[in-house]
Amino acid sequence: MLRILYDGEIYAIQKVGGINRYFDNIISRLPKDFQPILTSVRSRNDHHPYHPNLKLFSYKRFGFRPGRLSYWLEPYYFQSVEALNNYQVFHPTYYSLLTQQKFEKKPYPVVLTVHDMIHEIFADVIDRDGQMAEIKRRAILAADIILCVSQSTKRDLLERYSLPEERVWVTHLGTEFSPNLSDGNEFIPSRPFFIYVGGRGTYKNFNNLLIAFSKAVSQVPDIMLCVVGSPFDSTEQSKIAEMELDKHIQHFGYASDSHLAKLYRNCIAFVYPSLYEGFGIPPLEAMICQAPVIASNTSSIPEVVGDAGLLFDPTSVSDLADRLLFLLEYPAERERLIAKGLEQAQKFSWDKTVGQTLQAYQYVVG
Template identity: 40%
Template sequence: MNILFDYQIFCIQRYGGISRYFYELANNLGKLDQTSVEIFAPLYTNEYFDEDKPIHPRGTRLPRTLPQMLSRRISTFSNVGVFNLLKHKFHPDIFHETYYSLFDCCPLRAKRVITVCDMIHEKYPDNFSILDRTREIKARSLHRADHIICISENTRRDLLELTDIPNEKISVIYLGHSFVTLPVSPKQNRKNRPYLLYVGKRNGYKNFVTLLKAYSESKLLKNDFSLVCFGGGGFTSTELKLFKALNINPDNVIYVSGDDNELAAWYRSAAAFIYPSLYEGFGIPPLEAMSCECPVVCSNTSSLPEVVGSAAELFNPEDTTEMRLAIERVVSSLDYSARLIAKGKQRVKLFSWDKCARDTLNTYHQLLNN
């Protein structure tokens, strides 16, 4: 089977969850018998691919010195023209679009496949600019696709609820997990206090403000634990004002960043990983935490119960008291933390990129046979 991935996500993201998914999917599909995998991206910015890997984009990576927005615009507009000019030279069985596009670049006779990671733009439109056209472009992309892959049952349910896409056009294939890192120590932990760990962006539906309120209402958490925020950018002036309004000592809320090795070190030393998001299409960070033997405390909404199973302490992310009590239950009991860690080590075994690739290949075959 000949499989062609387009350029889109590799122009949009230097790093990121969706481009990581397609990087892993392409390389694991390439390991399977009787498959030929190609990524056509004349210009791209993504950093996951290594020239030594068997699968990498056919094209040129733009200089890292270019600002990301400029790189994105140059590569996107250039690739649309080049792709349409040269697509007659490709003869894939499957054309897998890596993001949503107004332009139909599918080569003749290929079957179109697209992956839907979440319906966040449709469920939380207020989190996005009125100039954001993702919903409109997504709708066009989904209707022209021959088949749609959703990364969780929850995403499939949302897609069916919010669009007129028929159920028979959709498959659910879970993401994999491959958080392989080197053993290093965290670079910074002020006062050497135990800490709770939060990872990623903190705006909107990520629900960081509710976590701050839960933290501020707990004498146990405020007195005995720092709150470490990994990634997502430095604290804004609004956040700093909120620390003060909630009587949170700013020295106890710590921003750090780094690569996967550094992140893994923070996971391994945390008293608990907290994931208060209101909505996730899948949610890889809880699996990362479990693989690093860190107990997970997370929301009971959207896809997260599917991912974590019984290996995490769950809470209603809109209930500050329930969130606080859930965190306190985990950090105040070494026995309970140890049980969650043991369950987490077993849970992550259910998710692999090899299984994701094999399930995806089966879906391709079913599409072609039908």
């Protein structure tokens, strides 16, 4: 029985999110004779991954008074959990730890997953004081094996760190999405629509999508853009009003997986204008749900989309507008892209991800 300790820092940082899903899938798909050990600050009743041999050590923050004492005791609780559990591999869920210890102090092999290099590439807007990049740097240098979620992330990592390449492995991601999710009675627009999914800040390049969509609307006034994600802030609302797009944009908030699958299944295309992604799961979801993909030609995105999407230069508004109009004008091209997308999506699965991760575990324990 191989015992892997997962420091659950990401479950404190994110309620939901891509990294949460990654570890949920890794842990729940481990072989039955493995034993995952997970530390967490969530209540035991909150969501955690399932495995028949899972040992969950939960410390509820501010679980008793005074709160300051509860918070002070927290790292000591997790340090004792680590000391008392005889594990063989340490796989933290993030670059900082619930124990508040340094990675170098770990007595067992460390496997670290690096999802992207946004803290380094977009330091001026995401990590101006470099604090997060420094925490991440220490974790990277202390790891025995680094798992990168794409060849693009591996290249970005090796450009910044003089590490032996054999220590850096690529384990692509997967998705649980299925076309069958789209059979519900959730609302979708009656007019032809494009769909955008996810965060919209900084490198996500949502502003260029608005400008390109406005150009497309000027030629095809009936179309809509459906946006799934956080509410529009005041700046976005002003821009949408200024471009006179109020009647052409519909916001769906945090749509359920089944609602999102139905939107994918019925859209003209899914649009992914991001300037950078470590992997990018939404294009994979879209292809599985038979949505044509219009996506940036940068970072890992071509690696995920392959030749199954219409790629464009994300710095060129006209390039994106042309792709939107092209699919409106040539519906036969949509069908070709849908078929190619289904084929491309078969290359990625969580079972493959877990299989490659298991190889890393077995490698570090010799």
